[in-house]
Amino acid sequence: MATYNLKINGQKREVDVAPDTPMLWVLRDHLNMPGTKYGCGVAQCGACTIHLDGNAMRSCMLPVSAIGDKAITTIEGLSENGDHPVQKAWLEHDVAQCGYCQAGQIMSAASLLNNIPNPTDSDIEAAMHGNICRCGTYGRIKAAVKTAVKLS
Amino acid sequence: MSIIKTSIGRRSFLKSSAIAGGGMMLGFSWLASCQSSKTKEEILAMPKEWFEMNSYLKIGDNGVVTMFTPNPEFGQNIRTSMPMLIAEELDIDWKKVIVEQAPYHAENYGFQLSGGSLGIKNRWEPLRMAGATARQMLCEAAAQVWEVPVEEITTNEGILHHKKSGKSAGYGEMASAAAAIPVPEEVQLKEVKDFKIIGKSHKNVDGKSIVTGKPMFGIDYHKEGMLIAMIAHPPAFGMTLKSVDAASVKSMPGIKDVVTIKCYKEGVQKPITDTNAFPEVVAIVGNSTWEVMQAKKQLKVEWKPTPAKSEKFRGFRGDIETINTPAGLESSDKHKSQMAALAAKPGKVVRKDGKPEAAFKNAAKVIERSYSAPFLAHNCMEPINTFAHVQGDKVQIATTQQAPSLIVPTLSASLGIPAENIEIEMMRMGGGFGRRAYGHYAIEAALISKEVGAPIKLIYTREDDMTNGIYRPTYQATYRAAFDEDNNLTALHIKAGGIPESPLFANRFPAGAIDNYLAEEWAIDSNITIGAFRAPRSNFIAGAEQSFLDEIAEEMGKDPIEFRLELLKRAKENPVGEENDYDAERYAGVLELVREKSGWGRNQANVHRGVSAYFCHSTYAAHVMDMTLEDDKPVVRKVTTAIDCGIVVNPDAAVNMAEGAITDGVGNAFFGELTFKDGVPTKKNFDTYRMIRMSEAPKEIDVHFVQNEIKPTGMGEPPFPPIFGAVANAMYKATGKRQYDQPFLGEKEVLG
Numbered sequence: 001m002a003t004y005n006l007k008i009n010g011q012k013r014e015v016d017v018a019p020d021t022p023m024l025w026v027l028r029d030h031l032n033m034p035g036t037k038y039g040c041g042v043a044q045c046g047a048c049t050i051h052l053d054g055n056a057m058r059s060c061m062l063p064v065s066a067i068g069d070k071a072i073t074t075i076e077g078l079s080e081n082g083d084h085p086v087q088k089a090w091l092e093h094d095v096a097q098c099g100y101c102q103a104g105q106i107m108s109a110a111s112l113l114n115n116i117p118n119p120t121d122s123d124i125e126a127a128m129h130g131n132i133c134r135c136g137t138y139g140r141i142k143a144a145v146k147t148a149v150k151l152s
Numbered sequence: 153m154s155i156i157k158t159s160i161g162r163r164s165f166l167k168s169s170a171i172a173g174g175g176m177m178l179g180f181s182w183l184a185s186c187q188s189s190k191t192k193e194e195i196l197a198m199p200k201e202w203f204e205m206n207s208y209l210k211i212g213d214n215g216v217v218t219m220f221t222p223n224p225e226f227g228q229n230i231r232t233s234m235p236m237l238i239a240e241e242l243d244i245d246w247k248k249v250i251v252e253q254a255p256y257h258a259e260n261y262g263f264q265l266s267g268g269s270l271g272i273k274n275r276w277e278p279l280r281m282a283g284a285t286a287r288q289m290l291c292e293a294a295a296q297v298w299e300v301p302v303e304e305i306t307t308n309e310g311i312l313h314h315k316k317s318g319k320s321a322g323y324g325e326m327a328s329a330a331a332a333i334p335v336p337e338e339v340q341l342k343e344v345k346d347f348k349i350i351g352k353s354h355k356n357v358d359g360k361s362i363v364t365g366k367p368m369f370g371i372d373y374h375k376e377g378m379l380i381a382m383i384a385h386p387p388a389f390g391m392t393l394k395s396v397d398a399a400s401v402k403s404m405p406g407i408k409d410v411v412t413i414k415c416y417k418e419g420v421q422k423p424i425t426d427t428n429a430f431p432e433v434v435a436i437v438g439n440s441t442w443e444v445m446q447a448k449k450q451l452k453v454e455w456k457p458t459p460a461k462s463e464k465f466r467g468f469r470g471d472i473e474t475i476n477t478p479a480g481l482e483s484s485d486k487h488k489s490q491m492a493a494l495a496a497k498p499g500k501v502v503r504k505d506g507k508p509e510a511a512f513k514n515a516a517k518v519i520e521r522s523y524s525a526p527f528l529a530h531n532c533m534e535p536i537n538t539f540a541h542v543q544g545d546k547v548q549i550a551t552t553q554q555a556p557s558l559i560v561p562t563l564s565a566s567l568g569i570p571a572e573n574i575e576i577e578m579m580r581m582g583g584g585f586g587r588r589a590y591g592h593y594a595i596e597a598a599l600i601s602k603e604v605g606a607p608i609k610l611i612y613t614r615e616d617d618m619t620n621g622i623y624r625p626t627y628q629a630t631y632r633a634a635f636d637e638d639n640n641l642t643a644l645h646i647k648a649g650g651i652p653e654s655p656l657f658a659n660r661f662p663a664g665a666i667d668n669y670l671a672e673e674w675a676i677d678s679n680i681t682i683g684a685f686r687a688p689r690s691n692f693i694a695g696a697e698q699s700f701l702d703e704i705a706e707e708m709g710k711d712p713i714e715f716r717l718e719l720l721k722r723a724k725e726n727p728v729g730e731e732n733d734y735d736a737e738r739y740a741g742v743l744e745l746v747r748e749k750s751g752w753g754r755n756q757a758n759v760h761r762g763v764s765a766y767f768c769h770s771t772y773a774a775h776v777m778d779m780t781l782e783d784d785k786p787v788v789r790k791v792t793t794a795i796d797c798g799i800v801v802n803p804d805a806a807v808n809m810a811e812g813a814i815t816d817g818v819g820n821a822f823f824g825e826l827t828f829k830d831g832v833p834t835k836k837n838f839d840t841y842r843m844i845r846m847s848e849a850p851k852e853i854d855v856h857f858v859q860n861e862i863k864p865t866g867m868g869e870p871p872f873p874p875i876f877g878a879v880a881n882a883m884y885k886a887t888g889k890r891q892y893d894q895p896f897l898g899e900k901e902v903l904g
């Protein structure tokens with residue numbers, strides 16, 4: 001066990017966990033922030049996507065000891081009132097079916113727009129490639145990303 | 153207007169005795185844990201008092217209405233469309249509606265099932281009745297208070313009016329009086345033309361909670377003092393627990409206990425939803441998921457082979473079926489040769505029209521084609537989980553189940569707890585697709601909680617989820633068609649089977665359209681557990697049938713849509729046999745609509761088109777797929793879809809379901825495959841199990857609905873089966889090669 005001081009959604013949080021504990025489980029089990037989802041645990045599905053200094057990361061293989069002083073953003077902190085352009089676009093297109101993958105999809109999309117404000121179709125496909133949606137909402141996700149560009 | 157007796161589901165309309173005497177506030181103890189559809193700000197103000205009209209709705213003194221949506225949600229968006237049915241007949245402003253998930257309560261809510269595309273179909277009348285009876289009670293209350301005849305009261309979006317006197321009042325003002333009115337014996341339901349809510353798109357009531365990451369799924373459930381549990385199950389089908397060395401992990405950090413559980417009590421009749429290859433498992437219980445995962449890797453367990461057995465299950469229709477599970481470790485290679493051997497022998501004849509043998513004997517030409525598909529894992533994005541807390545003779549469960557009532561008798565027997573002491577909260581499911589109709593994991597969770605004497609949340613790892621499956625079976629079908637000298641189709645023969653069940657529906661199209669028809673089936677026992685998977689059996693046979701019809705049309709030099717329409721015309725005007733299970737006119741209707749909407753016949757350079765249609769789960773669906781080849785890889789440019797599901801309750805949500813089914817179908821047709829080697833599933837996670845990703849999904853999907861006033865039917869399954877045929881037929885046009893064996897793209901690189 002070791003103590004870590006983390007910067008999550010603009011707040012300081014302290015946790016006492018084993019150094020190899022993935023950020024996903026630190027969030028879900030130790031900080032009661034279950035918005036970030038577990039899907040595969042092997043960085044293949046994107047359900048656990050968070051931002052590290054604004055860049056999308058798979059938190060299921062990211063040990064807490066590797067975070068250092070980087071700022072973490074989770075779906076709960078992407079915006080204060082759920083009004084980030086990506087979230088608004090998701091609502092406009094009523095993207096979700098079961099909704100389980102969507103936190104990860106939204107975090108990947110928000111990171112894409114941080115890095116490429118005007119993405120092409122292939123930019124979107126490349127950035128979203130790591131996020132699986134078993135319900136098959138890819139068409140709406142792509143449309144919503146384009147709407148988010150306009151709302152940004 | 154249609155007058156409907158309220159006796160259907162009458163119990164639901166009986167108000168609880170506590171309030172029968174007058175309007176008093178109800179305390180729903182479980183309300184606090186439910187997800188409200190909207191944030192507090194959005195629902196204006198909460199009322200001071202609630203008045204229960206029936207088990208589906210209560211009205212606040214300020215006119216806000218809470219609706220209890222009865223069925224569990226796994227993405228079909230019934231948490232929006234079911235309350236829409238109530239709201240339509242209650243005649244309320246949708247903005248004043250709060251949606252709450254009803255708990256499992258068979259007496260109040262009937263069969264709380266999400267499966268078989270039955271939700272809207274089965275709830276169409278009862279839910280509208282729930283709204284209409286409440287509206288009627290409000291009208292009667294207003295008539296009494298205003299001392300006017302009830303017939304003179306009208307309503308408009310939550311306001312009661314009496315024209316002659318100019319009096320009006322909100323529902324909230326009359327709710328207390330209305331709650332004391334006896335439930336009417338009969339109510340009038342609206343005509344379709346008067347619908348204001350049904351038929352108009354309404355956004356998902358959970359949209360905001362989903363995009364902000366609110367806890368709502370089973371895996372998110374949290375209770376103070378809760379421990380995390382994981383199971384270790386045998387690595388191979390055909391094996392069971394021999395012994396466990398609990399000491400191997402008990403001293404690891406955070407580990408509380410290691411227990412062995414046996415799911416079922418001897419001598420209790422199991423429903424088919426108790427299908428479970430591994431009824432005896434080891435559970436590791438600890439403080440946190442990561443610690444339990446580490447211990448799970450270190451745990452020393454020994455396994456041994458299971459003997460062959462024969463078990464009786466109560467089927468979905470109440471019939472008792474015997475399931476034989478042989479001993480041994482099965483492999484996909486061996487399955488293939490077993491299936492080929494049975495396919496070469498006569499099967500069990502399940503339908504015969506005319507003289508098929510003679511027609512084949514006298515044929516000028518016969519074509520024969522065989523199709524196959526592998527086992528599939530459901531791979532719901534949310535891994536299997538359940539929270540359970542056993543305390544004495546009571547148990548509290550929060551679980552992701554498609555049919556919670558089906559686990560109750562087993563829970564009761566296995567825990568030795570009376571059924572009425574079982575409380576089940578239905579959590580939102582991160583996908584179901586049939587997998588969550590099989591409730592073994594809820595039994596496991598409850599037994600673990602009982603053993604360790606603590607509230608626990610059982611979570612399967614992705615690997616557990618994929619390797620402890622209730623899979624889609626592997627199937628095979630051989631089709632033969634006979635032609636005379638003039639190249640007319642004279643006979644059709646299907647022989648189909650699978651491990652461990654046949655995919656055949658003998659009375660489906662094209663049965664009924666061909667004079668000489670023979671359908672045979674076979675099955676091979678297996679110890680690999682199988683079950684419902686989005687449109688069971690149809691999800692294979694539709695693709696095989698629609699591919700073969702495409703080949704017949706080509707053989708006859710006919711346009712594939714025209715050919716199908718000719719067969720349907722025959723089936724409509726002069727059907728062969730009496731058992732045909734489809735309406736040929738509605739079937740033709742979706743083909744005609746998709747022909748028109750896709751601009752069929754207008755060919756574009758380098759765009760290759762395939763058509764497919766199917767009827768299952770009471771809904772008709774047809775697709776035209778446009779495919780291009782890029783770097784020799786098939787790309788689905790566009791899918792044009794026509795669907796006849798009767799009245800479309802929530803159009804945009806129905807389009808979303810169709811888009812999802814199409815994308816899921818393309819993914820499974822291209823990549824879906826689970827194989828076995830010595831009983832071990834060869835894929836355990838998404839690094840090897842190929843799922844469709846955004847770049848491979850159809851670039852455009854254009855969904856159209858047949859406009860009619862027929863009672864609505866389901867949308868979750870019907871658009872899925874025919875997409876396999878559309879993919880195969882489009883790929884043939886694109887590559888010149890027919891596709892017979894799924895997955896069509898075989899082993900491809902796996903991307904992460």
Ligand code: FES
Pocket residue numbers: 037038039040041042043044045046047048049058059060061
């Ligand atoms: S859970 Fe991290 S990528 Fe799947």
Ligand code: FES
Pocket residue numbers: 096097098099100101102132133134135136137227533582583
């Ligand atoms: S919405 Fe269900 S997995 Fe994406």
